[in-house]
């Protein structure tokens with residue numbers, strides 16, 4: 001299955017014949033998937049079918065038992081820290097539960113700036129903070145708080161800002177807004193779409209919410225189409 005066949009010469013994040021097993025349970029069995037640049041693809045499907053697992057493989061966070069992932073034509077040579085940093089930073093992911101995705105001791109400003117510091121760009125960080133925090137709607141006062149002092153929505157805003165800090169070529173939003181109120185959901189989707197327009201990134205929006213995907217994505221692939229083809 002190809003979510004959207006890239007026009008010849010255009011760039012894409014691709015999975016080819018990817019197989020993932022948890023113990024004896026085969027979750028992905030030779031799955032093909034293409035996320036072209038400049039495009040938002042919605043991915044829908046029943047709970048437990050393997051959407052998040054595919055997202056983790058595309059983000060190089062889970063090693064498949066078989067198959068390949070390529071970024072703009074470059075095959076990924078390893079997984080997690082086995083992938084070169086220059087490749088890992090080309091794909092970012094935002095998860096459903098922000099509280100499981102952050103260090104609870106850090107202030108929001110330091111959560112957002114983590115990727116810049118980890119890549120040795122510490123000196124630029126103070127200057128870059130407003131450009132990362134403003135689009136997701138975080139005020140300076142919120143940036144000084146720790147996770148237990150903010151709402152889930154405010155923390156998810158920080159997670160999105162962190163995901164965009166290194167200007168990824170591809171962004172995977174795995175149920176990014178599922179736990180959030182309608183106004184925060186709309187704000188975060190707008191921020192992602194603004195980033196996509198301005199950067200030319202490709203976006204994979206994984207969600208159970210067909211109404212959201214109809215509004216958000218250029219088109220939506222259902223899981224049946226992924227595994228049948």
Ligand SMILES: Nc1ncnc2c1ncn2[C@@H]1O[C@H](COP(=O)(O)OP(=O)(O)OP(=O)(O)O)[C@@H](O)[C@H]1O
Pocket residue numbers: 022027045046047048049050051052053054
């Ligand atoms: N770390 C793990 N160990 C064992 N089994 C797992 C693990 N992670 C996921 N699974 C199983 O793999 C299958 C696919 O899970 P996955 O989270 O990818 O599905 P999903 O489509 O994203 O589901 P949901 O929509 O509920 O988030 C499920 O049966 C799940 O129980």
